[in-house]
Amino acid sequence: MKRQSTALISCLAALCIVALMLSACGSGQRQASSSASPNPAAIASSASSSAAPSNSSSGSNSTSLVDKARSLNGVSSVAPSSRPDVASEDALRAQLNIEEYVHPELDHGDKSAPYQKYIVLHDTEGNADGHGVIDGWLNDGRFIASHFIINKDGSIVQAVPIDRIGHHAGYGNTGHNEQYGVTDESRDDMRGAKPIGDWASDYGMNSHSVGIEIVHEGNDEYPEAQLAALDGLIAYIDAHYDFESTIIDHKMWRSGNSDTSDAFSGYLANYRDHRTHV
Numbered sequence: 001m002k003r004q005s006t007a008l009i010s011c012l013a014a015l016c017i018v019a020l021m022l023s024a025c026g027s028g029q030r031q032a033s034s035s036a037s038p039n040p041a042a043i044a045s046s047a048s049s050s051a052a053p054s055n056s057s058s059g060s061n062s063t064s065l066v067d068k069a070r071s072l073n074g075v076s077s078v079a080p081s082s083r084p085d086v087a088s089e090d091a092l093r094a095q096l097n098i099e100e101y102v103h104p105e106l107d108h109g110d111k112s113a114p115y116q117k118y119i120v121l122h123d124t125e126g127n128a129d130g131h132g133v134i135d136g137w138l139n140d141g142r143f144i145a146s147h148f149i150i151n152k153d154g155s156i157v158q159a160v161p162i163d164r165i166g167h168h169a170g171y172g173n174t175g176h177n178e179q180y181g182v183t184d185e186s187r188d189d190m191r192g193a194k195p196i197g198d199w200a201s202d203y204g205m206n207s208h209s210v211g212i213e214i215v216h217e218g219n220d221e222y223p224e225a226q227l228a229a230l231d232g233l234i235a236y237i238d239a240h241y242d243f244e245s246t247i248i249d250h251k252m253w254r255s256g257n258s259d260t261s262d263a264f265s266g267y268l269a270n271y272r273d274h275r276t277h278v
């Protein structure tokens with residue numbers, strides 16, 4: 001009885017050791033697999049599969065458009081996970097009702113992706129539509145222009161290509177070039193620019209921004225269609241550059257300026273916080 005129980009205990013002990021070894025091995029495998037799952041390759045694979053269009057036949061077309069955009073933007077090396085989503089950019093632009101009314105004399109130099117930093121919002125401070133606003137700039141002789149003007153009905157007119165410099169922000173407070181990180185004014189031809197005083201001697205914002213005019217006067221309400229168009233236009237600009245430019249209004253660049261209006265202040269706070277008006 002004693003010998004049998006001793007043998008039984010030895011047998012049970014051996015089984016326990018085997019069970020423990022198997023258990024340790026199993027948990028080791030689980031640890032290895034759980035620590036391996038969030039690796040960069042898995043994330044990239046997951047990201048690319050979620051970002052890829054559901055229609056696989058458009059994949060090769062999408063790749064060639066990406067390469068085209070990269071060469072146009074002068075981007076020589078972009079990691080796969082941060083490539084511009086050109087399909088998204090084109091789709092976002094197509095959703096907007098943008099009419100090009102582009103004039104070479106309003107183009108003041110190169111502002112491709114490496115230089116882009118800000119989206120500057122303006123009010124036109126009048127009720128003329130986009131065409132009328134641009135005709136006014138052309139007749140003015142100072143070669144002023146924002147890139148886009150948004151009409152009250154949500155339609156958009158484009159005066160300057162997005163990757164070119166437009167003269168919309170003008171001179172800002174002395175010291176703002178440094179404060180906003182826009183000290184390089186060398187790409188701007190400065191055609192038509194007239195200094196406004198020692199208090200506002202900095203001119204770097206135009207070289208690093210896209211300007212958007214909102215057709216608006218006084219403290220009028222902003223129509224929903226116009227604000228929805230601005231939401232879409234900002235999304236399109238973000239997709240074009242593949243990063244979110246900082247959103248400011250004109251009076252942040254030049255203190256004492258009147259645009260944007262007080263009626264826009266709540267929307268501006270929303271745009272700066274999460275890029276839509278609501």
Ligand SMILES: [Zn+2]
Pocket residue numbers: 121122123168250259
């Ligand atoms: Zn302005």
